[in-house]
Amino acid sequence: MGSDVQGEVHNAFLKGHTELAHHNQYWYSARTIQKLVQELQDCGASSIAFLSTPSIYFSLPKGSELRGKSWLFDFDDQWAEEPNFAKYDYKAPEELPQRLLGTFDAVVIDPPFITEEVWEKYAEAAKLLLQPEGSKVVCSTVAENMGFMDRLLAVKPVPFKPSIPNLVYQYTLFTNFEPTVLCELNPEVPEE
Secondary structure, X not given: OEEOOOOOEEOHHHHHOOOOHHHXXXXXXXXXXXXXXXXXXXXXXXXXXXXXXXXXXXXXOOOOHHXXXXXXXXXXXXXXXXXXXXXXXXOOHHHOOHHHOOOEOEEEEOOOOOOHHHHHHHHHHHHHHEOOOOOEEEEEEOHHHHHHHHHHHOOEEOXXXXXXXXXXXXXXXXXOOOOOOOOOOOOOOOOO
16 A cells, blocks of 8 residues: 555555455555554554455555465456455355364454344454454444444444445444554544
8 A cells, every 4th residue: 555645545445456346346445444544553463354354454565474474365267367355245254164163363344234143254264264362353344333232242443434435325433442543533533
C-alpha cells in the first residue's frame, strides 16, 4: 500500500480485483484497508484468521511473518492458489480444517450477509479457530447488530467507521480490545 503526493492511498488488491456480486463482495476503501492492517499489526496479533476478508488478508505485507502465519477463509475459489487459503462455507463451520482449529490469536470477520443467523455461524467458526484465551476479534457489520454482536463475540463498536464505496448503507467496526488506530474517526465517512 502506498500514498501519492496528495495523500491518496493506493492498494494493489483493489487495483487487481473487482467485486463479485454473486459472492456479495464489497471492498473497503484503500484508506480503510490501510487502517485495518495497521491496527492488526499494532495489536500484537501473530496469526490471524481472515473470515471473508480477502482485501485485508492480501494487504498484509507480502513476505511478512504475520502474513505467513495468517490464513484466508473464503468461499471464493479465485484465492485457491494462495498457500494459506481454506475454502470456507459459513453454513458449515464444522468443516474448517482440523489442523487450524485453536491456532489463531486474532480473527477478522466481514460476512456477506448481516443477519443474526449468519453471524451465529461466523461466531461459531471464530471460536473454533481462535486460541482459548486472549484472542483479538475485529468485525464489520451494521450498527443495528450491536446487541447480538456483544452476545456472540463480546465486541463493542469503535469510533472508526469503514468506508465501503459501493455499499449503500454504513457499516460499523467492532472489536473486543481497545484499539490504537481504530479509535479515531474516519475522515472518509461523514459524521451523523
